[in-house]
Amino acid sequence: MKIDDAAAHLEALGNPTRLKIYRALIRAGEQGMPVGRLLAKLDVAGSTLSHHLKTLMGVGLISQKRNGATLVCHANYDQMRSLVAFLVDECCAESPGSCSPHTFGKVA
Amino acid sequence: MKIDDAAAHLEALGNPTRLKIYRALIRAGEQGMPVGRLLAKLDVAGSTLSHHLKTLMGVGLISQKRNGATLVCHANYDQMRSLVAFLVDECCAESPGSCSPHTFGKVA
DNA sequence: ACCATATTTCTAGAAATATAGAAATGATTG
DNA sequence: CAATCATTTCTATATTTCTAGAAATATGGT
Numbered sequence: 001m002k003i004d005d006a007a008a009h010l011e012a013l014g015n016p017t018r019l020k021i022y023r024a025l026i027r028a029g030e031q032g033m034p035v036g037r038l039l040a041k042l043d044v045a046g047s048t049l050s051h052h053l054k055t056l057m058g059v060g061l062i063s064q065k066r067n068g069a070t071l072v073c074h075a076n077y078d079q080m081r082s083l084v085a086f087l088v089d090e091c092c093a094e095s096p097g098s099c100s101p102h103t104f105g106k107v108a
Numbered sequence: 109m110k111i112d113d114a115a116a117h118l119e120a121l122g123n124p125t126r127l128k129i130y131r132a133l134i135r136a137g138e139q140g141m142p143v144g145r146l147l148a149k150l151d152v153a154g155s156t157l158s159h160h161l162k163t164l165m166g167v168g169l170i171s172q173k174r175n176g177a178t179l180v181c182h183a184n185y186d187q188m189r190s191l192v193a194f195l196v197d198e199c200c201a202e203s204p205g206s207c208s209p210h211t212f213g214k215v216a
Numbered sequence: 217a218c219c220a221t222a223t224t225t226c227t228a229g230a231a232a233t234a235t236a237g238a239a240a241t242g243a244t245t246g
Numbered sequence: 247c248a249a250t251c252a253t254t255t256c257t258a259t260a261t262t263t264c265t266a267g268a269a270a271t272a273t274g275g276t
Binding site: 004015027080087088 | 111112114115116117118119120121122123124126127128130131134135188191192195196198
């Protein structure tokens, strides 16, 4: 991943509301979550939510798929993986000892 | 790590200039890098660089230590680890299969 | 066709950010 | 202590971002 792309991704996630949106979508898994349910979870105006979703879509972190009258949002796991890989690569580029793979493996 | 902290860290890294600063410091390793050398590497005014350094320090991603007349900047690896751990945890919270630890282990 | 639901786009104002020139501060050297 | 180097703080300006109300668009049901 190019550094400017990484910066764009980080910037998109660097807003509390957007990070909450993104976390909710990550946690929603493959089935995603409709805009309306995000609206109920997060305390923001619809127009504000829409604005943030647009930002996240703009950098490819999420996508939307229409299902009838509702739009279902999905996190793009690949983008997340690329971003984390970028951070890990940078982190370990010249100081391998300080961040071995298992250091990040606190999964579960 | 609390989500608002994570957002603050991501926001700090979500600016191309700041991400370049941070990357340079990460790569500089334990010995760090003086402000003057960052100034030579990155094409910005001193006041602008100083402003960005302050932002990165504000969230604890870097620190400075004076060595005579020069200020040497250091990346804070612990903060980076916490941030990556946050992202990995979120990513894997409800869909473990899609991001097993080794997925991020492209640490050459 | 009409109505209700779901969501976006338009518009605007307030606040935050990025940038850099000029002046100020801190440290070293002669 | 004057001069110089390294860096920050002050100040100002241009731009972007966040927020949300109002209006518009899209879909589905009756």
